[in-house]
Amino acid sequence: MDSNALTTTEAISNLKKRIESVKLPENLVKNLEELFAQLSINSRNEESFWQNYQSVSKYISYLINIPWFAQTKDILDIQFAKEKLNTEHYGLDSVKDRLLEYISVLALQKNRNPDQAIKAPVLLFVGLVGTGKTTMAKSIANVLGRQLIRIPFGGLGDPLYLRGQSRIYPESEPGQIIKGLISAKSNNPVILLDEIDRVADNALNTIMGVLVELLDPEQNNHFVDHYVDYPVDLSQAIFCATCNNTSRIATAVMDRLEVIQMPSYSDEEKVVIGRDYILPKAIKETGLKPEELHISANVWEQIVRPLGFDAGVRTLQRNIEGLCRKVAKMIFEGKTKQVIIDESNVKFFLPQW
Numbered sequence: 001m002d003s004n005a006l007t008t009t010e011a012i013s014n015l016k017k018r019i020e021s022v023k024l025p026e027n028l029v030k031n032l033e034e035l036f037a038q039l040s041i042n043s044r045n046e047e048s049f050w051q052n053y054q055s056v057s058k059y060i061s062y063l064i065n066i067p068w069f070a071q072t073k074d075i076l077d078i079q080f081a082k083e084k085l086n087t088e089h090y091g092l093d094s095v096k097d098r099l100l101e102y103i104s105v106l107a108l109q110k111n112r113n114p115d116q117a118i119k120a121p122v123l124l125f126v127g128l129v130g131t132g133k134t135t136m137a138k139s140i141a142n143v144l145g146r147q148l149i150r151i152p153f154g155g156l157g158d159p160l161y162l163r164g165q166s167r168i169y170p171e172s173e174p175g176q177i178i179k180g181l182i183s184a185k186s187n188n189p190v191i192l193l194d195e196i197d198r199v200a201d202n203a204l205n206t207i208m209g210v211l212v213e214l215l216d217p218e219q220n221n222h223f224v225d226h227y228v229d230y231p232v233d234l235s236q237a238i239f240c241a242t243c244n245n246t247s248r249i250a251t252a253v254m255d256r257l258e259v260i261q262m263p264s265y266s267d268e269e270k271v272v273i274g275r276d277y278i279l280p281k282a283i284k285e286t287g288l289k290p291e292e293l294h295i296s297a298n299v300w301e302q303i304v305r306p307l308g309f310d311a312g313v314r315t316l317q318r319n320i321e322g323l324c325r326k327v328a329k330m331i332f333e334g335k336t337k338q339v340i341i342d343e344s345n346v347k348f349f350l351p352q353w
Helices: 008-020 026-042 046-065 078-088 093-112 133-144 176-184 201-215 267-285 297-304 314-332
Strands: 123-126 148-152 190-194 238-243 258-261 293-295 339-341
Touching (some): 008 046, 026 046, 046 176, 078 093, 078 133, 123 133, 133 190, 133 238, 148 176, 267 293, 267 314, 293 297
Parallel strands (some): 123 258, 148 190, 190 238, 293 339
16 A cells, blocks of 8 residues: 555554564564654654655564564484585585584583573684585585575675664665574574675774674674664574685684684595586586486596696586586587597587686
8 A cells, every 4th residue: 555645643553563463572662662652743744754654664674574583493313414414515524523513412402401592603614715615504504404694705895784774874774684584584594604704904893893793692692783773682593604714804703713624625535526416416407317428437537627726626516517518508409319528528528728
């Protein structure tokens, strides 16, 4: 309904009904009563009222969608976690063991002390590009059955991006933390702070200050977004972070992190990852059938290392995906029904630099 077709009294009543339709923190509801009182006073000037009404309506839309009390239930099955981690990642046994330890502790605490507040470790995955830092963080969400919020820090130059802007400013909105919670629809997601070492130089100190608050269990149970202007409990969320190196991360932030080194992959490991993990997925995503593409064992070294050493598997993934696309094109055009890649033709299927 067009707001201008309503009387000011009806408009305020509709806002109150929206508030009553959800469960909100008691003190927040009291704050909103004051907001409605101010809106009623403004109703004497209709033009001013409708301007304020739009602002308040937008604010309430965010408030009622914040998952103040909603949570997902954890999957605390160690065997399921092992299988999931092994399916999604080859090797990295020490990293997997640390995640399985945490799941075990979480399960014991919930079974034996269900009322005890659980303080999750904040894991910082450190390693070169393509070594699986981001995907390992995603796996934590997968094995626990939690939602994942990914917040990229690369080039981030404004702390307001994280904690929002006050409602006194036009076009203000909540920060990415609150928006992430709204998207996840639960207050216990896995929150991935990606590439925290790549923050813009001019904002490094202020953003590190926000991270100290986010990652400190003594503070993040009352995180205040400038737009929401009311404490939000983040203590049930699991925070993970990634970086290439720790030299630009403040000491106060490092004190709150448990560093997990992500090792570089050997060529032998990459062959297994390419053959058993990346290739089957790429075949499926390009619409091929497994029998339509065969890669000879003696050409995997060229696929793995076409230009020299690479610590991660991103280049390998791009090479395999490109290879599958070329094969898909050949089969779609009717040039062949099966492609066998061997030493005689492997260069044709790899990128030409």
